[in-house]
Amino acid sequence: MALINMVQAINEALRISMRGDERVVVLGEDVGKVGGVFRVTAGLQEEFGEERVIDTPLSENGIVGSAVGMALYGMVPVVEIQFADFIWTAYDQIVNELAKYRYRSGGEYSAKIVIRTPVGGGIRGGHYHSQHPEAAFIGVPGLKVVIPSNPYDAKGLLLASIRDPDPVVFLEPKRVYRAAKGEVPDGDYLVPLESASIVRPGRHVTVLAYGAMLYEALDAAAKAADKGVDAEVIDLRTLWPLDINTVIDSVKRTGRLVVVHEAPRTNGFGGELVSLVTERAFFHLEAPPVRVTGFDTPFPYTLELEYLPLSHRILPAILSLARS
Amino acid sequence: MALINMVQAINEALRISMRGDERVVVLGEDVGKVGGVFRVTAGLQEEFGEERVIDTPLSENGIVGSAVGMALYGMVPVVEIQFADFIWTAYDQIVNELAKYRYRSGGEYSAKIVIRTPVGGGIRGGHYHSQHPEAAFIGVPGLKVVIPSNPYDAKGLLLASIRDPDPVVFLEPKRVYRAAKGEVPDGDYLVPLESASIVRPGRHVTVLAYGAMLYEALDAAAKAADKGVDAEVIDLRTLWPLDINTVIDSVKRTGRLVVVHEAPRTNGFGGELVSLVTERAFFHLEAPPVRVTGFDTPFPYTLELEYLPLSHRILPAILSLARS
Amino acid sequence: MSSEKSRRSGNEDPNAIVSVLRDDGTLDPAHDPHLGDDEVKFLYRHLVETRQLDERFVALQRQGRIGFHVGSLGEEAAILGSAYAMRKNDWLFPCYREFGAALMRGFSLQKLCDNMFGNANDTVKGRQMPCHYVCRAVNWASISSPVGTQITHAVGVAWGAKIRREQVASLVYFGDGATSSSDFHSGVNFAGVFRLPVVFLCRNNGWAISVPVERQTATHTFAEKAVAYGIPGVRVDGNDIFAVVAVTRRAVERGLRGEGPTLIEAITYRMGGHSTSDDPNRYRENQAVEAWAARDPLERVRRYLQKRGAWSDADEKNLKADIDARFRAAVAIAEKTPPPALESMFEDVYAKVPWHLAEQRNEVVSGPRAPTPHG
Amino acid sequence: MSSEKSRRSGNEDPNAIVSVLRDDGTLDPAHDPHLGDDEVKFLYRHLVETRQLDERFVALQRQGRIGFHVGSLGEEAAILGSAYAMRKNDWLFPCYREFGAALMRGFSLQKLCDNMFGNANDTVKGRQMPCHYVCRAVNWASISSPVGTQITHAVGVAWGAKIRREQVASLVYFGDGATSSSDFHSGVNFAGVFRLPVVFLCRNNGWAISVPVERQTATHTFAEKAVAYGIPGVRVDGNDIFAVVAVTRRAVERGLRGEGPTLIEAITYRMGGHSTSDDPNRYRENQAVEAWAARDPLERVRRYLQKRGAWSDADEKNLKADIDARFRAAVAIAEKTPPPALESMFEDVYAKVPWHLAEQRNEVVSGPRAPTPHG
Ligand SMILES: Cc1ncc(C[n+]2csc(CCOP(=O)(O)OP(=O)(O)O)c2C)c(N)n1
Numbered sequence A, B: 001m002a003l004i005n006m007v008q009a010i011n012e013a014l015r016i017s018m019r020g021d022e023r024v025v026v027l028g029e030d031v032g033k034v035g036g037v038f039r040v041t042a043g044l045q046e047e048f049g050e051e052r053v054i055d056t057p058l059s060e061n062g063i064v065g066s067a068v069g070m071a072l073y074g075m076v077p078v079v080e081i082q083f084a085d086f087i088w089t090a091y092d093q094i095v096n097e098l099a100k101y102r103y104r105s106g107g108e109y110s111a112k113i114v115i116r117t118p119v120g121g122g123i124r125g126g127h128y129h130s131q132h133p134e135a136a137f138i139g140v141p142g143l144k145v146v147i148p149s150n151p152y153d154a155k156g157l158l159l160a161s162i163r164d165p166d167p168v169v170f171l172e173p174k175r176v177y178r179a180a181k182g183e184v185p186d187g188d189y190l191v192p193l194e195s196a197s198i199v200r201p202g203r204h205v206t207v208l209a210y211g212a213m214l215y216e217a218l219d220a221a222a223k224a225a226d227k228g229v230d231a232e233v234i235d236l237r238t239l240w241p242l243d244i245n246t247v248i249d250s251v252k253r254t255g256r257l258v259v260v261h262e263a264p265r266t267n268g269f270g271g272e273l274v275s276l277v278t279e280r281a282f283f284h285l286e287a288p289p290v291r292v293t294g295f296d297t298p299f300p301y302t303l304e305l306e307y308l309p310l311s312h313r314i315l316p317a318i319l320s321l322a323r324s
Numbered sequence C, D: 001m002s003s004e005k006s007r008r009s010g011n012e013d014p015n016a017i018v019s020v021l022r023d024d025g026t027l028d029p030a031h032d033p034h035l036g037d038d039e040v041k042f043l044y045r046h047l048v049e050t051r052q053l054d055e056r057f058v059a060l061q062r063q064g065r066i067g068f069h070v071g072s073l074g075e076e077a078a079i080l081g082s083a084y085a086m087r088k089n090d091w092l093f094p095c096y097r098e099f100g101a102a103l104m105r106g107f108s109l110q111k112l113c114d115n116m117f118g119n120a121n122d123t124v125k126g127r128q129m130p131c132h133y134v135c136r137a138v139n140w141a142s143i144s145s146p147v148g149t150q151i152t153h154a155v156g157v158a159w160g161a162k163i164r165r166e167q168v169a170s171l172v173y174f175g176d177g178a179t180s181s182s183d184f185h186s187g188v189n190f191a192g193v194f195r196l197p198v199v200f201l202c203r204n205n206g207w208a209i210s211v212p213v214e215r216q217t218a219t220h221t222f223a224e225k226a227v228a229y230g231i232p233g234v235r236v237d238g239n240d241i242f243a244v245v246a247v248t249r250r251a252v253e254r255g256l257r258g259e260g261p262t263l264i265e266a267i268t269y270r271m272g273g274h275s276t277s278d279d280p281n282r283y284r285e286n287q288a289v290e291a292w293a294a295r296d297p298l299e300r301v302r303r304y305l306q307k308r309g310a311w312s313d314a315d316e317k318n319l320k321a322d323i324d325a326r327f328r329a330a331v332a333i334a335e336k337t338p339p340p341a342l343e344s345m346f347e348d349v350y351a352k353v354p355w356h357l358a359e360q361r362n363e364v365v366s367g368p369r370a371p372t373p374h375g
């Protein structure tokens, strides 16, 4: 066990996967010598060579499209998209090809790839280095969507994602890449997909969060506790398929729901979560669920901390919901 | 007034817009001589010439990207994407460029274009000629999303969309392109954006629908009436920004909500609608809202009518909701 | 960047078109692929089969028995000749007009017909439109309607093989229209940079639905687009199956020697509509069609075989009768085969059916049935 | 397809590099753009200003006073020379390294500094990162981080102008890495097909962050990519401002004559890191940097001017002092200017603020304030 950050934990997961399985290759822009602009792939090219840790031309659709082909051939490509904001030129390959390959070929082929990409704001990145686009992937049948919030989960979830038979979009909350530190086993272990984690048990309000906003939710919950409100905070970890039972059980206990996410509110994952809960636990709800989210604007630069659903916005939501 | 179908109505709106405003140009694949694969642009090239009705190379991102440039220069390009299923290579241009141009340039520029594209299933088109991807546009700040269900609205909404200062994604429900006929004034008129239409007033259940599924909702409502359940059916027409008042008023009256859409359920627009209603009319709700939608699979071919949320699936939802 | 000399300063005439089969039925020795009579007869049988099935499928569509067909009328030699040059362990990435090549590689006619009817035996389980079958057994990839997307996949397969040190090449079919796509640009560029054994087979059939090639590019040829990727581009008479076999074989050999990809422009013509949904009279004159009819790729091979005494009118008659009989038998079975099971709609989205799809499956299975397609 | 002869069969050597300014400070008459001393001095002042501001902005970033900077060290001549060739009513589409050209066209240093601080006076209202300003008054487009996307926009502007019969050209900047993007392919292809007056200005600075040009393309040059689009490609010494002015002017004239676009490859070198976030020592040796230093684009112009007696050491000193004074004044104001108003976050998403944004605005305005950035 060592105290490491998320960047190091993800690096370890990649290294273990590549050592254990020759089919695993890493490709993306700047993943080679420089080890990724966030240094997540540092040292991998040295160990595994240029053929397995591949700097590609600047084309996200080329990266994902050729990774799909590699996967058809039996490789397990782990793609890095430098920032999630740059994933959109690959969206056709993701929606129409990657996600549908198994289905449309009647199960004869499958395209197992993992797409790793840093997401989220709070690093002074403005519009194009801050997007948090989980909703664009959750709505695509065939994809799994995973987002860790801490080094232990990051390593275990990435190891599980690489071994999972389905394509996984693996979102990395870059705001806590280095800030979130934790004890992480040196060796191989899995954190199963589709399992949420109750990070803070509580009785009065259920708060669903993930990625960097988990810490804001926890901060708000701690402050709410000072005011006598006991919030349960759940880290979803796998966004889709969702660990529905953990979520519904919690809301049935608390009767109140706050959903937190950085992405814009409209048609964000919050809407889906609120609907799922409303459909399944309606008569347990004491008050309307509340979404605390990014606003329906492009991500701003100077005012980014006003944009993000930080603790100062989550706390009043918890308090007023608990009192309603 | 003449009895015409939606293809003709949209064609008239384009013709009137092009006659009235020299800045309006039409571009896309096969929009010229052949008049579009659905014949929506038939005759326009003859009247306005090859410079204003433009057959482009086969590149959706090229079409949208250059339309953005034309718009910066002051033109009003109306883009046709042959099927919505093929829009994804243009998604980067739509999300990162078109939608954000006004915001990111501090209002100095705006990129006013209309993207017309046929959507939806029921025409034996399988995966790639049936997608109904409104959710992917509703969640993008800066875009407006419009979908008519009949010729009168199609013409009036398209005329309004072309004149609106913001970029509009104009979805055309191809299953009823020719089937939906109606009386349409010959001249110029507007159907305002952001206004829903109560197509069938009712007391017991609110049914929100749009596009081709409106007819299924109406059919189900008629059958429900036979069983004593009086459903109100609302055609949303503009999906975003939503006519929130009409929706909330209705649910406050009926206390019950059914949302119908063809797109997959998860993270579809239904989740947003359910959330908006739950947030704003929670204490008026007598029962949990119900979503009747396409399933979370790629769109199938042979079984497409089982996939679609047709009347046979809407009716039981209305009845059981009314009785709960 | 490649230290090789820039391709465009090479001496070859970029407009030259490789052809082998002369009008008089003899072969130009310069590019002759040296096919034995049995090989040519094999190819000819498949050319005829392809054409005949095309006609039959169009007829079925007109009768309302199948929903759609997208054919290869006039392009058969470009398709079959290039597929013939690929070895058993090579991979093929179809566009959508290449069912004849799939059959030639061993895909069964029965399965093809099952796909045309989208029935329970369809390899893609009735999930895609007709002509969107799959056949892993012959390294035939899944077919997708969006234009160009298969190009990067073919690159990935060749890349995987190269990393694994396996002697496998891939061939990808696409049209002239597809050269404008993003995946063409990325795919050819990646294959050039990483020197992958990919054959990029551009069927230049003159049209992208109603859009003529002049609206697709300002270049004179499609082959010269290879220059932008530092790889060779070759133009070939796509209606000359000997020439197509020859240039494709050379491209495969080059690729497997580690010298990288080749872009082949097979010059041919789409003699029919784009698909059964299209009426070409709306946008083109008949003259070009007539001119191209004189260069029919089947006729040319038949003349060659007949001249060598290797093919008789009786052979022709028997062949056609045989194809017809097999077609009728396959259609009879396919048409009677039921549609896929309702439950199948929820399979293969993921490797295992997750909770939400299990719920949705139960909803459908226990719910009312949809109206039948035609009332 | 173009009826013209294929470009690659032309006689020009595709590897030839246009240069004008010789080592001895004289000009090659073959391509001399005939700039008067005042013009050259104007350019030189802006070259120096660009370099000096680059250094100052990096320093501000290191001091934590601004968040980011992406500079043009070594690439100044390629950027300013090409911009200088564009007329007032032409449009420029920046990549992100071209602030020097914006200033030269009339964008104010104050506004640039306001952008660097993202304050209330920033033309983009503090919504984008530093170096992502806009200036409609000089036909300077908005800057977007995603690589390549501005290329199709430049095409659209030229297209609009052509449809309206207005004599307007556009110039678009992008890097060597951007030639791999989808928008490069689509943009250049569309411009070729529709013969639009676009200048595609590829700054080949050797690197896309840490990825060298050999990993971007298998071609020997970027200019030869023009072949794939049926348009001319020109290589120019990007550190020779005379040569850059000359080839760009020729491209504009050609475009305005209706002969279509030109792809210019300006060969230069990124002397610094990719941006303030990058440390190039991680992936490259210093040797190339040293070699390029000998071809410094500013030094070359200064030598030229000095040789002509048009520039003195005193001029140099005064210029630098003046730039510094203006810089300090602008920064002082920019740094004191408050951030944009909270409400501004919700404006310009749409032309009018819709109900949901009005609600969200009220939520923020009446809610608690966020923590301040640094605690
Ligand atoms: C991305 C995309 N855009 C548009 C279409 C509609 N479409 C189908 S085939 C086709 C033309 C393709 O032309 P070409 O590539 O020359 O192939 P061909 O049909 O001639 O074999 C078009 C525009 C599509 N399938 N995919």
Ligand SMILES: Cc1ncc(C[n+]2csc(CCOP(=O)(O)OP(=O)(O)O)c2C)c(N)n1
Pocket: A029, A058, A060, A082, A086, D095, D097, D145, D146, D147, D174, D175, D176, D177, D178, D179, D203, D205, D207, D208, D209, D270, D274
């Ligand atoms: C679509 C996209 N992918 C990745 C990035 C991250 N990125 C920013 S600049 C850059 C390299 C660009 O290189 P080049 O085009 O040569 O321009 P230069 O920076 O050298 O001027 C990369 C990969 C991006 N901004 N956009």
Ligand SMILES: [Mg+2]
Pocket: C175, C176, C177, C203, C204, C205, C206, C207, C208, C209
């Ligand atoms: Mg074609």
Ligand SMILES: [Mg+2]
Pocket: D175, D176, D177, D203, D204, D205, D206, D207, D208, D209
């Ligand atoms: Mg560069």
